[in-house]
Amino acid sequence: VTVLAVSEHSSSLLHAFPQTKVNTAVWTEVDTWRLAPSAETNCPDLRGTLAPPAHCSMPLSISGQLSGQIILLTGATGFVGSVVLEQLLRKTQVQKVYVLIRSRRGLSAAARLQLLSTPLYNLARQQAAKALCDIFTRVHAVEGDIAKPDLGASPSTLQLLKSEVTLIVHCAADISLNPSIQTTLRHNYISTQHILNLAQHMPHLRC
Numbered sequence: 001v002t003v004l005a006v007s008e009h010s011s012s013l014l015h016a017f018p019q020t021k022v023n024t025a026v027w028t029e030v031d032t033w034r035l036a037p038s039a040e041t042n043c044p045d046l047r048g049t050l051a052p053p054a055h056c057s058m059p060l061s062i063s064g065q066l067s068g069q070i071i072l073l074t075g076a077t078g079f080v081g082s083v084v085l086e087q088l089l090r091k092t093q094v095q096k097v098y099v100l101i102r103s104r105r106g107l108s109a110a111a112r113l114q115l116l117s118t119p120l121y122n123l124a125r126q127q128a129a130k131a132l133c134d135i136f137t138r139v140h141a142v143e144g145d146i147a148k149p150d151l152g153a154s155p156s157t158l159q160l161l162k163s164e165v166t167l168i169v170h171c172a173a174d175i176s177l178n179p180s181i182q183t184t185l186r187h188n189y190i191s192t193q194h195i196l197n198l199a200q201h202m203p204h205l206r207c
Contacts, residue, residue: 063091063092063093067094068094069094070165070167070204071088071165071166072098072142072168072169073099073100073169073171074100074168074171075170075173076099076115078171079175080171081169081171083120084171085139086123088169089124089135089136089139090135094138095138096138096140096164098140098164098165099139099140099142100146100151100172101142101143102145103143108141109143110141112141113139113141124136142157142161144157146172146187147190147194148194149197150194151194151198161198162198163203163204165205166204166206167205167206167207168195168202168205172191173188173191174188
């Protein structure tokens with residue numbers, strides 16, 4: 001299992017499951033990958049270093065890899081997804097972020113994007129003001145529901161995503177402490193299958 005932690009402090013979450021063997025790629029303030037040993041990437045232990053050996057093909061700069069990319073992000077209204085969105089806007093030059101949001105309690109996906117006005121995005125707003133730019137114009141709400149086939153999106157929305165998206169960041173999940181097995185399967189397993197099915201029809205998808 002490979003886990004991408006949003007910040008150095010996020011990696012501490014992994015210690016809650018010491019029995020789980022994971023390779024961690026931690027997004028740090030110095031903007032580097034810090035990799036645990038992995039046979040798949042043929043990389044030695046690089047944690048605490050800034051430069052990999054020549055034979056390691058894993059790119060170091062996350063912001064460099066994300067620059068100019070068009071991202072489909074799920075779970076942006078949740079605990080993890082909201083932080084990922086903030087980091088994407090503040091620390092990278094992504095071209096566009098499609099945020100998949102389901103309508104809820106009479107609020108459309110676009111209306112639920114009011115989350116961008118919360119204190120979580122204060123630093124992003126301050127940074128944008130200094131640079132005299134509006135980074136929030138990169139964010140586009142997409143109506144849908146990952147628990148449904150084709151993400152519950154309209155045909156035109158599906159075609160838009162298939163033709164443009166180059167990266168998928170899937171953060172949506174049910175993290176209830178005591179859900180039914182049916183709820184867990186629907187929101188965490190079947191929903192991920194729906195994302196994977198859509199990804200197969202994205203010709204420009206990088207990862």
